Structures are given as structure tokens and as C-alpha cells.
Amino acid sequence: MNVGMGRECSFRTIMKKLEGRFGAKELPETSTVKFQQATQKNDESLDDWADRVMTLATPAFRHLPEKHARSEAISRFCQGSTDKDAGKHVFLSRPRSMEGALNLMKQYQYVSQAVDGKKKKGREETSVNAVKSSQDEIKALIEKEVNKLAAKLGKTNLQAQGQSGSNEITCFFCKGAGHMKKDCRRYKKWCEKNPDKVKKAKNSTDSLN
Numbered sequence: 001m002n003v004g005m006g007r008e009c010s011f012r013t014i015m016k017k018l019e020g021r022f023g024a025k026e027l028p029e030t031s032t033v034k035f036q037q038a039t040q041k042n043d044e045s046l047d048d049w050a051d052r053v054m055t056l057a058t059p060a061f062r063h064l065p066e067k068h069a070r071s072e073a074i075s076r077f078c079q080g081s082t083d084k085d086a087g088k089h090v091f092l093s094r095p096r097s098m099e100g101a102l103n104l105m106k107q108y109q110y111v112s113q114a115v116d117g118k119k120k121k122g123r124e125e126t127s128v129n130a131v132k133s134s135q136d137e138i139k140a141l142i143e144k145e146v147n148k149l150a151a152k153l154g155k156t157n158l159q160a161q162g163q164s165g166s167n168e169i170t171c172f173f174c175k176g177a178g179h180m181k182k183d184c185r186r187y188k189k190w191c192e193k194n195p196d197k198v199k200k201a202k203n204s205t206d207s208l209n
Helices: 011-022 028-037 046-060 066-079 084-093 098-168 185-193 195-208
Strands: none
Touching (some): 028 046, 046 066, 046 098, 084 098
16 A cells, blocks of 8 residues: 555544445554564565655554654654664664655665675685695695605615615625626626635635635
């Protein structure tokens, strides 16, 4: 009933005329209780909620000045709203008309939805990026440890192979690996330079035999 916010005739005046036409009246106490207990329904739009508050306020405050009834209706509209934050914001703004309160409520909800939507999106993106970064760090750490282990194993194998080769064949003269004393070039040169010593060593060996 948007007619309640018309300029030519006030909502209260219209309700009085309807009551006079159809004779629909109820006790002031009953009307007051209904007004004080009224709250916005979950599936009720703001426009319908504002119209219902104005409808309940007219019989509840029929014997009081219209300014007082309008003030009470705006307060009930804010306090009974399902959006408590928006209702508090509008109430503190002290709108002078139900139409002003309704516009402030819609404006606040629109801004809140826009801001909260961006914040929610930002949190989700941050969470996804954090998880991705964590996975990348773990992957890099695993690769690093695997490479270190592979390098260590490779070095150990080379050392083992080197030690194995040197133990198999070792020259008793030059202590070199890979050949025997009789094949040692240094030994042959030594023998050429020291024939007396070689002969003496050979005679000693023969005598022992």
C-alpha cells in the first residue's frame, strides 16, 4: 500500500476513512500489542514491511498526534527488521519519514552487500593462493632433498668403486694402482740404474730357496 506515503493525503487519514467506511475497529490495547510485537518476516520485502508497520501504527496511536505515530512507526520499522545492522544504522540516522527510512535501509543493504561480496572474494583468493604457495614450497623442498640424497649416493658409489679397484691390483714398488711390481715402469727404470742391487737381491732370493 504505497498510498501510505502519498503527498496529498496522509496514511493515517486514509486509515481513518477506511475505518469510518467499514467500521473495522479494535481495542487500543490490542492494537498497541500487535504493533509492539510486529517483526519483519523472512520472505517479506522491505516495502511490504514498511506498509505493514504503518498499517499497525494507525490504530495503535489513533488518539496521539500524527508526528508521534510516525516516529513510533519508524522506530518499529528499524527495530523489527531482519537486518539488525541496517536497522540500527537507519535508526541512528533519525529519518523523518517512513519513505526516508525505507530508502536508507535499501541503500545500506546495497552497500553492505557490495563491500562484503568483495571481502569474501578476496579471502577466497588469498586462501587459494596460500594453499598453492604451500604446495609449491613442499614440492620444491622434496625435490631438493631427493637431489641431495642422489648426489650423496652417487659420490658413495664412486668412492666404493675407486677403493675396490685399488685393492685389487697395487704395485709394491711405487704403490700405484692398476699394475703389479713386475709391470711397473718406475721399477724397470730403477733396475736399469741399479743392476748391482738387483743382482744382489736376486742372489739373496735364490739362497733362500
